[in-house]
Amino acid sequence: MEILSHFRTIEELTKTLSREQGLLSEMFEKRKLMKFPQGLALELVGGNEARLKKLLDYGVLVETGNTVEIESDYLNFFEEVLNVNEEISVLSVQECINTLKEHIGYFLQETNANRRAGYQDSVRQLLKKTGFRTLKNVVDLKRNMDNAYKQEPNYIIKKKKLQNLDEKSHSIRSMIRECEKLMDTEHAFFLMANDPHMAKTCSDVKHDFVEAYHALMEIDRQIIVYINQIEQQNLLYKKIRKLKYLQDQLLIKTDTNIVQVLGDSNPLWMESRQYSKIRLSLEMLRENDQIVSILRRIAERNGLKKSARTEAEPLTDEDLQEHVQRLKDVDPNEVWNAFSASSYNLFDFILRYDYKAKRDIEDHAALFCQLVILHPDECKMTGKYATYQDIEYPIIYAK
Amino acid sequence: MPLIKTLNILLSMRNNTQRIYERLSRGEFLSVDSSDTSIRHLYEDIEENLDDYVDFFKEIGLQLEVGNGYFYFSRIGEGKQSIEQKLESFSKWLDYLDFLKTYNQSFTAGYQFRKSHLIEQISLDIELKEKAGRLYKKYGVASYLEIVNKLLQEMQAMGFAECISEQDETYKITSAFHYAEELVKIIQIANEDEIPE
Numbered sequence: 250m251e252i253l254s255h256f257r258t259i260e261e262l263t264k265t266l267s268r269e270q271g272l273l274s275e276m277f278e279k280r281k282l283m284k285f286p287q288g289l290a291l292e293l294v295g296g297n298e299a300r301l302k303k304l305l306d307y308g309v310l311v312e313t314g315n316t317v318e319i320e321s322d323y324l325n326f327f328e329e330v331l332n333v334n335e336e337i338s339v340l341s342v343q344e345c346i347n348t349l350k351e352h353i354g355y356f357l358q359e360t361n362a363n364r365r366a367g368y369q370d371s372v373r374q375l376l377k378k379t380g381f382r383t384l385k386n387v388v389d390l391k392r393n394m395d396n397a398y399k400q401e402p403n404y405i406i407k408k409k410k411l412q413n414l415d416e417k418s419h420s421i422r423s424m425i426r427e428c429e430k431l432m433d434t435e436h437a438f439f440l441m442a443n444d445p446h447m448a449k450t451c452s453d454v455k456h457d458f459v460e461a462y463h464a465l466m467e468i469d470r471q472i473i474v475y476i477n478q479i480e481q482q483n484l485l486y487k488k489i490r491k492l493k494y495l496q497d498q499l500l501i502k503t504d505t506n507i508v509q510v511l512g513d514s515n516p517l518w519m520e521s522r523q524y525s526k527i528r529l530s531l532e533m534l535r536e537n538d539q540i541v542s543i544l545r546r547i548a549e550r551n552g553l554k555k556s557a558r559t560e561a562e563p564l565t566d567e568d569l570q571e572h573v574q575r576l577k578d579v580d581p582n583e584v585w586n587a588f589s590a591s592s593y594n595l596f597d598f599i600l601r602y603d604y605k606a607k608r609d610i611e612d613h614a615a616l617f618c619q620l621v622i623l624h625p626d627e628c629k630m631t632g633k634y635a636t637y638q639d640i641e642y643p644i645i646y647a648k
Numbered sequence: 649m650p651l652i653k654t655l656n657i658l659l660s661m662r663n664n665t666q667r668i669y670e671r672l673s674r675g676e677f678l679s680v681d682s683s684d685t686s687i688r689h690l691y692e693d694i695e696e697n698l699d700d701y702v703d704f705f706k707e708i709g710l711q712l713e714v715g716n717g718y719f720y721f722s723r724i725g726e727g728k729q730s731i732e733q734k735l736e737s738f739s740k741w742l743d744y745l746d747f748l749k750t751y752n753q754s755f756t757a758g759y760q761f762r763k764s765h766l767i768e769q770i771s772l773d774i775e776l777k778e779k780a781g782r783l784y785k786k787y788g789v790a791s792y793l794e795i796v797n798k799l800l801q802e803m804q805a806m807g808f809a810e811c812i813s814e815q816d817e818t819y820k821i822t823s824a825f826h827y828a829e830e831l832v833k834i835i836q837i838a839n840e841d842e843i844p845e
Contacts, residue, residue, distance in 0.1 A: 404753045493746040511734040515727030518675030519737040
């Protein structure tokens with residue numbers, strides 16, 4: 250394996266990074282989305298292979314097949330510094346605390362005042378780092394928890410994730426306790442207490458811890474709620490499957506209290522859809538033309554033509570005009586009354602009477618006979634006869 | 649006392665009786681989290697004047713039932729359907745629940761999904777496929793699209809689901825869905841542990 254070169258000074262490092270900032274920022278932004286193809290990387294360093302090679306030689310980038318990625322040391326560095334690391338690493342806090350303990354040990358045993366001050370500084374820095382890391386972990390924890398609950402589609406993984414986060418929350422908590430205990434009981438802190446920087450850091454860290462503690466309490470509560478909800482859903486799911494199994498086995502009536510449960514209530518949704526029993530208002534049908542046309546449309550849609558067949562065509566204008574048809578009939582009473590008031594003999598009267606319709610001689614003869622039969626007592630028979638055309642008739646007057 | 653009662657009736661704000669009756673009498677549920685503002689309006693109106701509405705509907709033999717974020721009707725006294733009919737209705741919904749929970753265990757009130765995703769899952773998941781095939785077997789419904797359409801249509805008619813985006817056919821499950829879940833919860837199974845899941 251070839252030995253990688255490395256940067257000798259900060260200046261060299263920052264200059265190199267600054268020169269390749271275009272490529273690095275592009276790669277950093279896409280670190281979660283894709284593998285970065287070498288061709289694209291080359292394009293971003295201006296097509297200069299030497300520059301890309303230098304990054305690879307110095308171990309800023311690593312080559313994997315056709316793609317390049319940022320080396321994990323640098324990636325971690327960027328993520329840490331930019332505060333975008335989402336991983337919750339309880340380990341790093343634990344590491345801080347361990348180193349803290351070591352340095353406190355050195356501090357207590359060191360006799361040289363200068364070196365002692367040096368250890369004190371590093372204790373202070375470590376303490377600060379611990380507080381910062383803890384707080385950051387808590388914030389990440391909260392975000393991860395929400396993501397896990399809301400976005401994880403797989404039910405089992407979701408639950409597992411939440412349980413893991415719950416464990417992490419517990420270890421963060423115990424770490425806080427450990428660190429607080431250290432600050433409260435460790436003899437070294439009494440010795441360092443006169444240093445104003447140290448005092449301020451201590452109070453800052455304690456403040457961080459209190460904040461983290463409060464946040465953790467809320468997170469704990471939320472995780473429990475989430476896990477419970479999942480558990481509830483899970484129980485329900487199992488129950489549905491069991492009921493479904495019983496139903497498929499036709500055991501649901503005997504093995505559950507379903508008959509009793511359903512018997513106790515009569516929700517409307519279980520009723521089959523009922524017809525609307527409301528009748529049409531006759532009043533409305535008579536008065537509203539719109540309804541008739543609606544009815545006709547419905548009938549047509551349902552293929553009913555019966556109504557169309559029995560229905561007459563509408564009346565024409567001609568139909569609506571007055572038509573008078575005169576009948577040949579005459580009212581014998583009317584004619585008799587007129588006759589009895591006149592001085593004519595009956596046959597002559599019948600011939601002259603103003604009928605509304607045309608009548609022939611046979612009609613006259615028939616009316617003559619009719620009147621005589623109807624009013625035999627009121628007729629005055631003269632016993633004389635006369636002839637009209639070929640009819641011989643008796644001359645009769647009214648009494 | 650009667651005077652006070654009359655006054656109360658006069659003062660009551662029962663403005664939406666007809667609209668509420670029309671929806672609930674079809675066996676529909678009214679949900680608090682409906683995306684339809686007119687339904688939410690009805691829900692709020694019932695909530696504000698609950699006693700008035702309950703009293704009123706009681707007079708026509710209907711009990712306005714209050715659930716966890718939903719309202720529905722049940723019939724007071726003798727029901728119109730036999731226990732067999734009720735069992736049939738229930739078993740239909742048990743099939744639906746079983747199918748939907750297999751699609752996603754967190755299928756509950758507030759859940760959102762796309763129709764296309766559901767159809768896609770059916771063709772991917774063998775268990776879901778089998779359950780979907782059985783849902784409307786007696787109607788001879790064949791394609792998964794038809795099955796899903798019919799299911800969604802029924803859920804919408806009940807007020808359990810709502811289409812919140814016509815464009816990509818996204819559906820939301822309303823809080824009335826709790827009713828179906830609660831119904832399952834109150835059923836007790838004898839020897840529950842012996843039944844395979």
